[in-house]
Amino acid sequence: MRLSKALQDxxxxxxxxxxxxxxGKVTAxxxxxxxxSLPDDAANKTTxxxxxxxxxxxxxxxxE
Numbered sequence: 001m002r003l004s005k006a007l008q009d010x011x012x013x014x015x016x017x018x019x020x021x022x023x024g025k026v027t028a029x030x031x032x033x034x035x036x037s038l039p040d041d042a043a044n045k046t047t048x049x050x051x052x053x054x055x056x057x058x059x060x061x062x063x064e
Contacts, residue, residue: 010016011026012034020026 011020012031017026017031021028021031
């Protein structure tokens with residue numbers, strides 16, 4: 001079962017997807033269904049501004 005899932009994921013890999021669609025091995029509808037089935041990860045995003053702010057705060061020195 002894991003091999004079947006791995007092969008399915010490989011067929012929809014962005015590096016292969018356009019080639020496989022052009023060859024007719026994957027349909028545009030299959031690609032669309034796959035993309036729509038992906039979970040929304042927006043809650044886990046981190047912007048570069050947030051990372052930079054954390055880095056700056058970690059290296060700040062308080063002088064009293």
